[in-house]
Amino acid sequence: MKTIYLDNNATTQVAPEVLEEMLPYLRDFYGNPSSMHTFGGQLHRKVEEARAKVAHLIGAEPEEIIFTSSGTESDNTAIMSAVESFPQKRHIITTRVEHPAVLNFCKHLARRGYRITFLTVNSKGQLNIDELLKAIDDNTALVTIMYANNEVGNIFPISEIGNVLKERRILFHTDAVQVVGKIPIDTKKLPVEMLSLSGHKVHAPKGVGVLYVRKGTRFYPYVIGGHQERGRRAGTENVASIIGLGKACEIAAKNITQESLSLSHLRDKLEKALMHKCPDVRINGDVTSRLPNTTNLSFEYVEGEAILLRLNEYGVCASSGSACTSGSLEPSHVLRAMGVPFTAIHGSIRFSLSRYNSEAEVDRVIEIMPDIIKSLRQLSPFGREKLGESVTSP
Ligand code: PLP
Numbered sequence: 001m002k003t004i005y006l007d008n009n010a011t012t013q014v015a016p017e018v019l020e021e022m023l024p025y026l027r028d029f030y031g032n033p034s035s036m037h038t039f040g041g042q043l044h045r046k047v048e049e050a051r052a053k054v055a056h057l058i059g060a061e062p063e064e065i066i067f068t069s070s071g072t073e074s075d076n077t078a079i080m081s082a083v084e085s086f087p088q089k090r091h092i093i094t095t096r097v098e099h100p101a102v103l104n105f106c107k108h109l110a111r112r113g114y115r116i117t118f119l120t121v122n123s124k125g126q127l128n129i130d131e132l133l134k135a136i137d138d139n140t141a142l143v144t145i146m147y148a149n150n151e152v153g154n155i156f157p158i159s160e161i162g163n164v165l166k167e168r169r170i171l172f173h174t175d176a177v178q179v180v181g182k183i184p185i186d187t188k189k190l191p192v193e194m195l196s197l198s199g200h201k202v203h204a205p206k207g208v209g210v211l212y213v214r215k216g217t218r219f220y221p222y223v224i225g226g227h228q229e230r231g232r233r234a235g236t237e238n239v240a241s242i243i244g245l246g247k248a249c250e251i252a253a254k255n256i257t258q259e260s261l262s263l264s265h266l267r268d269k270l271e272k273a274l275m276h277k278c279p280d281v282r283i284n285g286d287v288t289s290r291l292p293n294t295t296n297l298s299f300e301y302v303e304g305e306a307i308l309l310r311l312n313e314y315g316v317c318a319s320s321g322s323a324c325t326s327g328s329l330e331p332s333h334v335l336r337a338m339g340v341p342f343t344a345i346h347g348s349i350r351f352s353l354s355r356y357n358s359e360a361e362v363d364r365v366i367e368i369m370p371d372i373i374k375s376l377r378q379l380s381p382f383g384r385e386k387l388g389e390s391v392t393s394p
Contacts (some may be wrong), residue, residue: 001315004361008201009150009178009294009352010319014244015203021247022205025240033237034228043239050246054210057249058176058195059186066211066232067242068223071177071198072101074211075144077222077233078173078194079105081213082142083114084220086171089141095119095127096337097154098146101196102175103333106144115139124286125154125338129164140170147176147185147195151321151334151350152285153294155183162191171217177201177209181252182291183260193217199241203354204248208241259355264292266353266362271295273366278373284321284340284348293353296321296335298344302376307349310372316365321348 005013025046031039033047051062068074079092079102094106096118106116117135121127132143143165148155158174165172173194176185181202187195194217199208213219213232225234252259275281280300299307304320311318321332322345330336335345351365 004314004316004357004364006351006353006357006361006365007317007319008354008357009153009350011200011206012203012354013356014205015248015251017251018204018244018247022240022244025243029239033239034226047237047239047242050242053246053250053253054197057180057185057253058197058212059188059190060212061215063230064187064212064215066213066229067237067245068209068211068233069207069235069238070209071099071175071196071201072209073223074177074196074198074209075099075101075173075175076105077211078196079109079142079144080222081194081218081220082171082173083109085218086141089139091115091117091137091139092141093117093119093132093135093143093145095121095145097121097125097149097151097334098144099150099175099177101177102144102146119145121337123339125149125152125284125334126286126289127156127161129157129161132161133164136165136168136170142171142173144173144175147174147179148182148291149285149334150178151332152296152338153178153291153352154286155179155289155291157289158192159190166191178291178294181248181256181259182263182293184256187212187214199245199248202245202248202252204245205241208238208245210245255355260292263353263355266357266359267293267295267351269359270351270353270362270365271297274369277366277370282344284335284338284344294350295352296348296350298340299347299349299373300343301380302347302373304346304348306376306379307347307372310376311365311368314364314368316368319350319352321350322346 031043033044051065055062055065110116119131147158162172172192174192175196177198180197193214195212197210200206221232223234282298284296304322308320321335331345
């Protein structure tokens with residue numbers, strides 16, 4: 001059975017061109033880019049080429065790119081750098097819907113005496129800029145707000161927020177892990193000081209990330225040791241993965257506009273058809289400002305994990321916001337922050353597409369989903385009631 005992979009916000013397939021580019025650097029060119037000999041020097045040049053490609057994708061200068069081990073490390077580093085650079089300031093502003101890489105790091109700092117403001121969102125997952133403005137004070141070291149949400153796909157108004165913060169001279173970091181390669185990013189125009197990316201969300205391998213730090217921004221390293229990355233992130237470079245990420249960014253830069261359009265076309269087709277064919281479905285998130293590849297749907301009166309298991313029988317991979325499938329003890333903090341009713345959270349499914357999904361795959365999901373939902377609803381008393389069947393005990 002062929003896998004239909006619609007879980008690309010969790011991770012993406014390594015692009016074949018990326019793998020090709022990486023292989024010699026896993027097999028033949030194993031030197032250390034810091035070594036003096038020619039063998040090492042070649043690798044240093046390749047890492048710098050990759051840096052230039054990543055920089056090009058986001059309109060940055062190569063020196064503004066720091067390679068890290070992951071999106072998580074980039075997020076942690078950005079927050080820690082702000083805290084270390086402004087030790088007298090002990091307040092951070094973030095949102096309730098961040099990825100745990102930001103959320104849990106902020107909670108960790110809260111346990112160490114920092115004051116954290118977690119901004120709320122409304123039922124569509126939108127932020128209120130006035131709430132942000134009210135939260136700022138003389139002690140604010142950093143505002144960290146994600147560019148786009150991994151669960152519902154909402155894109156936040158990062159330019160608007162950044163301009164407001166610039167006027168107040170507050171450091172601004174954005175977690176753009178879900179944005180890279182999906183919509184254009186131009187750090188020349190985007191008023192942020194720091195921005196996080198992750199390789200495995202853009203068809204590069206897992207275990208490589210990027211922190212963009214605007215020239216002139218005070219920066220304090222988080223991983224301390226050798227002089228790599230101009231002393232900003234110690235540790236021998238993950239050469240092959242960095243080269244892979246460079247290639248992935250080069251491909252993304254070439255195709256981003258076209259790819260974004262075709263992704264949203266496929267996503268909309270899937271979403272419209274499921275809304276039409278399955279009763280009692282709602283879209284979670286802000287349909288006016290969303291990533292082109294993401295849809296988060298709640299199927300009332302059914303359990304997300306049951307849907308995932310049935311989809312899995314057909315080789316379809318997706319995600320759910322309910323606790324058991326999200327690898328956490330709690331159901332989705334994002335949907336809870338949005339005030340989505342518990343029944344709808346439990347029946348939520350996220351489909352996230354990539355360039356490797358075809359229309360035929362989407363058609364297959366449209367074909368199988370209505371029966372899956374109907375049969376699961378027949379198993380639940382609430383669902384049967386909705387289907388018009390008697391649920392009274394004999
Ligand atoms: N931030 C967001 C928005 C994410 O979606 C993820 C991963 O899902 C991360 C950060 C963490 O990235 P990584 O898996 O590279 O640590």
